[in-house]
Amino acid sequence: MGLLDLLCAASMPVLKILLMTALGSFLALDGVDILGESARKHLNAVVFFVFNPALVGSNLARTFTLESLSLLWYMPLNVLITFAIGSVLGWVLIKITKVAQHLKGLVLGSCAAGNLGNMPLIIIPAICREKASPFGAADICQTYGLAYASLSMAIGAVCLWSYVYNIVRLSSSNIRKEVYKNDCTDNTKSDNCEEPLLPSEGCSSEDYGCQFSPKGISDGNRKVKFLDNIKQHFKIFQTKINLKALLTPSTTGAIVGFLIGVVPQLRNSMIGNAAPLRVIQDSATMLGHSAIPTVTLILGGNLLKGLKGSGIPPSLIIGIIMVRYILLPLLGIIIVKGAIHFGLVHSDPLYQFVLLLQFALPPAMNIGTMTQMFGAGESECSVIFLWTYALSSVSLTLWSTFFMWLVA
Incomplete structure (x- = not known):
């Protein structure tokens, strides 16, 4: 297969993304206001809580079994490697x-977390439908391609909301602490600047939690105190690491899809033309098909914010683009090819293509949601997304062409 054919096959999905993104930007204009900020917010909630879980769960349930999972164990490791290398380069x-301090979490997250869900879900099926696709029959390619992309989305969601979420949160909390400290310095007698509570009388400074000595305390009281300490430490851990954020709807959909796929009784009852509960799978598949176009329209509307600009230095934008579109893909080729050489990755070219593609994707869109939640770097995030997603049309086309040539 010629390089020109591969280039055409890689460019078609990107052109489709550009057209749909442009439509989303047009619908979000003030003069049109069909996809305004409030509309995008509500539509994004529908995608987040309904469309994405249905897409992930239905694809995983249909394609994964215990046998296939044994062949795909490397993908979670590959995603962790992309986050680790991106974090080092971002640092x-x-x-x-x-x-600036309030942008450190945004920069680190943009370098570490790629769009592991939505972009592969758009690109891979479109490549499969091209005549010049090197991945075989279109229907089989699309079925397994969506399954690989769904697995990528599920793993990426866990890493994003457990790692990047807390980086952005800690970065923004440091800013709030500095502002609080400055306010207290300017107005030391303010009611909002209270001194920390001192330990109770009879407790030393080292025993700040008033962990009394065993003398004079019954065994029952010590057990109650021990349980209270466990609860207190668990609450502190919950505060530092948002456990609820780990179980995103997409992650929950992936868990349900895995259970249906690997448990024969559930699989036989829902998957297949003769399955008695196939209507559940069919309904989830119909909902899932709405995720890809809806997310692309929302992306186009969100990119309008970046046109207004901000005080972010150009060197920072150039650095993020170099990390995501030059350094990460080059290192990804070395890592994935090394894994193939040592027999860690099976011989399916489509699976290898997905692993390589994970290193060349633009930043995850949910980073913008995080900056909105914590009020740190929201306008800067829009500018970063505008440039990275604008240049992704060229970068993804070239890297996809090269990746297909490598695995074909």
Whole structure:
């Protein structure tokens, strides 16, 4: 297969994304106001809570069994590697550009977390439908391609909301602490600047939690105190790591899909033309098909914010683009090819293509949601997304062409 054919096959999905993104931007204009900010917010909630879980769950339930899961164990490791390398490169970029404190979490997250769900869900089925696709029959390619992309989305969602979420949260909380400290310095007698409570009388400074000595305390009281300490430490852990954020709807949909796929009784009752409960699977599949176009329209509307600009330095944008579109894909080729050489990845070219594609994707869109939640770097995030997603049309086309040539 010629390089020109591969280039055409890789460019068609990206052109489709551009057309749908442009339509979303048009619908979000003030003069049109069909997809305004409030509409995008509500539509994004429907995608987040309904469309994405249905898409992930239905695809995983239909394609995965215990046998197939044994072949795909490397994908979670591959996603973790992309996050680890991106974090290291992002940390280097922060040191070089001397980023402001409130942008450190945004920069680190943009370098570490790629759009592991929505972009593969759009690109891979479109490539499968092209005549020049090197991945075989279109229907089989699309079925397994969506399954690989769904697994990528589920793993990426766990890493994103457990790792990047807390980085952005800690970065924004440090800013709030500095503001609070400055306010207290300016007005030391303010009611909002109270001194920390001192330990109770009879407790030393080292025993700040008033952990009394065993003398004079019954065994029952010590057990109650021990249980209270466990509860207190668990609450502190919950505060530092948002456990609820780990179980996103997409992750829950993936868990349900895995259970249906690997448990024969559930699979036989829902999957297949003769399954008695096939209407559940069919309904979930219909809902899932709405996720891809809806997400692309929302993406187009959100990118309008970046046109207004902000005070973010150009060197920072260039650095993020170099990390995501040059350094990560090059390192990804070395890592995935090494895994193939040592027999860690099975011989399916489509699976290898998905692993390579995970290193070349633009930043995850949910990072924008996080900056909105914590009020740190929201306008800067829009500018970063505008440039990274605008250049992704060229980058994804070239890298997809090269990746297909490597695995074909």
